[in-house]
Amino acid sequence: MNTQIDNLLHEYRKFPPSEEFARNAVATTELYEEAKADRLEFWARQARELLDWETPFTRTLDWSNPPFAKWFDDGRLNVAYNCLDRHVEAGNGDRVALHWEGEQGDSRTVTYADLTAEVKRAANVLSGLGIGEGDRVAIYLPMIPEAVVAMLAVARLGAVHSVIFGGFSADSIRSRVDDASAKLVITADGGWRKGKVSALKPAVDAALQARGDLGPQETVTNVLVVKRGENEIDWTDRDLWWHEEMAKAEPEHVAQSFPAENPLFILYTSGTTGKPKGILHTSGGYLTQCAFTHKIVFDLKPESDVYWCTADIGWVTGHSYVVYGPLANGASQVLYEGTPDTPHPGRWWEIIEKYKVTTFYTAPTAIRSFMKLGRKIPKQFDLSSVRLLGSVGEPINPEAWMWYRKVIGGKAAPVVDTWWQTETGAIMISALPGITETKPGSAQVPIPGINVDVVDDDGHHVGTGNGGLLVVAEPWPSMLRGIWGDPERFKETYWEKFGDKHLYFAGDGARLDHDSDIWLLGRVDDVMNVSGHRLSTAEIESALVAHPFTAEAAVVGAHDDTTGQAVVAFVIIKESMLEESAAVEDIAAVLRAHVGEQIGPIARPRDVFIVNELPKTRSGKIMRRLLRDVAEGREVGDTTTLADTTVMQIITGQVTAK
Ligand code: WT7
Secondary structure, three states: OHHHHHHHOOOOOOEOOOHHHHHOOOOOHHHHHHHHHOHHHHHHHHHHHHOOOOEOOOOOEEEEEOOEEEEOOOOEEOHHHHHOHHHHHHHHOOOEEEEEEOOOOOEEEEEHHHHHHHHHHHHHHHHHOOOOOOOEEEEEOOOOHHHHHHHHHHHHOOOEEEEOOOOOOHHHHHHHHHHHOOOEEEEEOEEEEOOEEEEOHHHHHHHHOOEOOEOOOOOOOEEEEEOOOOOOOOOOOOEEEHHHHHHHOOOOOOOOOEEOOOEEEEEEEOOOOOOOEEEEEEOHHHHHHHHHHHHHHOOOOOOOOEEEEOOOOOOHHHHHHHHHHHHHOOOEEEEEOOOOOOOOOOHHHHHHHHHOOOEEEEOHHHHHHHHHHOOHHHHOOOOOOOOEEEEEOOOOOHHHHHHHHHHHOOOOOOEEEEEOOOOOOOOOEOOOOOOOOEOOOOOEOEOOOOOEEEEOOOOOEOOOOOEEEEEEOOOOOOOOOEEOOOHHHHHHHHHOOOHHHOOEEEEEEEEEOOOOOEEEEEEOOOEEEEOOEEEEHHHHHHHHHOOOOEEEEEEEEEEEOOOEEEEEEEEEEOHHHHHHOOOHHHHHHHHHHHHHHHOOHHHOOOEEEEOOOOOEEOOOOEOHHHHHHHHOOOOOOOOOOEOOOOHHHHHHHHHHHO
16 A cells, blocks of 8 residues: 555646636636635635525624534525526526436436426425425435435425435335434335346335334335336335326425525435444535535536536435536536446447537546446547546546546546545535646645645644645535534544544545645545445444354455455354354355345445454454455564464465465
8 A cells, every 4th residue: 555655646747727628617716815815705705606595694604613513504595496496597497407318228308497397396295295394304216317306305395305325225224214213215116227127115115114123114104106117016005106196296386495504414424333424414505515616626617518427316426416516506417327337338438429428527436447348448439528527436546547538538638536525515625627737646636715634643734745634624614514313423523533623534544745736545444435435344344243154253445456445354153153054155155145135235245254263452453454464465464463463374374275
């Protein structure tokens, strides 16, 4: 890892924007100066210019009770109105909001007028089901227009959505629905993935039934079901078809305003313990930073651009850069249901050609998997419409960055590497196209109005050329407002690492190069990043130990050429189980499948190694660092703090024998 970092820091290639790009750029250097001169006034101006407020705010930031921030808190607005009605009122109702493309090639064109009409009806459906301000609605849908409609209908009512990624299992749905005490679940009979309809409703049914120690789920009163496939579904009294309710609903709905700090959504993300954290975002500040960053980082020209962010709405990128940022800005975008390689490996490039996509935003893991397939595939399509490329989710290695720029961007499109998190709500660090000279592999600079730093363990700035921990030094509009139901964990996890300095601890290592550009170096805690998705070692370990075979388990994230990191598990099997049961390979397969069922397929370990001991310190803490060495095929590091120093030899022997 260290040699890799050193190599990265010797990256001296820089790509200035073309003169033409710079001349027409939406971002300006004055933004930096203005934000520096008066940061709060800068954000207040963005909030006023980018959004419509029913009641204008007079207070920009209230930081009197850190870390609980309030932005624009005496203002009132409706988030859905800002994403929909106002564009129609401004005469842009005919503009395409969504170029929706199904995996099988079916498509729908949804204009701003259409989307507004759908959301109004859906809001009436939801209020008819008793949903109002502050109520929580769980959404478990594929990438279809109804997913966007559902989120905005919830927002329109001042209710709170909790979108659950369609790849999560019944147990994950249950814990999220319980934690938020959701009243309603919106799902579908299924969604297309890899050439077939994969069912969603059965997972919701299973989640709501009695399971394990839990009785039947009690807060959910209805399940609304969108018909996407032809899947047979088990019907219960609380289930309703989306299309039937929509047909019955009134078409008119006037949006009420809500306070800027009204909760907008909860999104669960993995932390360092087994229990996912419900990250809470509110309305006015969140929408301001989403709209601002979407506009300047993606150089948005709403009349002519076709923007495409490939993220699923189940992740924060889908919230901020599929739903809220682009729609607040009146952008036209592609929404694609399926997987990148179905029905053929050029599917994404075919979509870019078909819709003449100008701005493309995806994850390094996808770029690397296309690199592996070779440039022959994208070369079969006309990608000349592409003028800007974005990357998000994990560090992008310079090689992938160069390939992206050259093969997808025709050697001309700027590549912006955007660093942010579920918690930050919107982009925090990124080059600005047309302004910044881009540098392969580095996320580079904070956006105007954002103050980040790289510090040592005491919270002191490290200076150029040095590494440390990434922090956000001042509150920002789209910051998380807390962890749902757990203010103590919110304080402890993010705000107490550096005493009372009130620095936000992001959990990422970072380094500043000779230009003071920021390089992200991955997580410093027990959080993994697999294909840009965050997974917690503790969560997977607790799933493994929940299986009757398992005595003990340790999980690490090991380097993987395609997915960035891969889940590798070391498991001690109960003596009794080893005696009676079959081959070690079978046990490993059972455990892999078990994790898939408990959490979801993305959490399934790439490798499960059956071992008879785990490396522990004298105080009993598992030394995952050493297991990572083994998993990555390296010589094992310093073992002197182990209680039993021979353990690692045994484990290495067992793993290499496999
Ligand atoms: C973690 C946040 C942001 C939306 C998708 C992931 C890593 C994210 C970058 C980047 C290096 C990155 C960090 C961060 N990360 N973007 N451009 N360069 N690392 O959101 O699931 O909340 O994960 O993803 O480690 O802490 P998330």
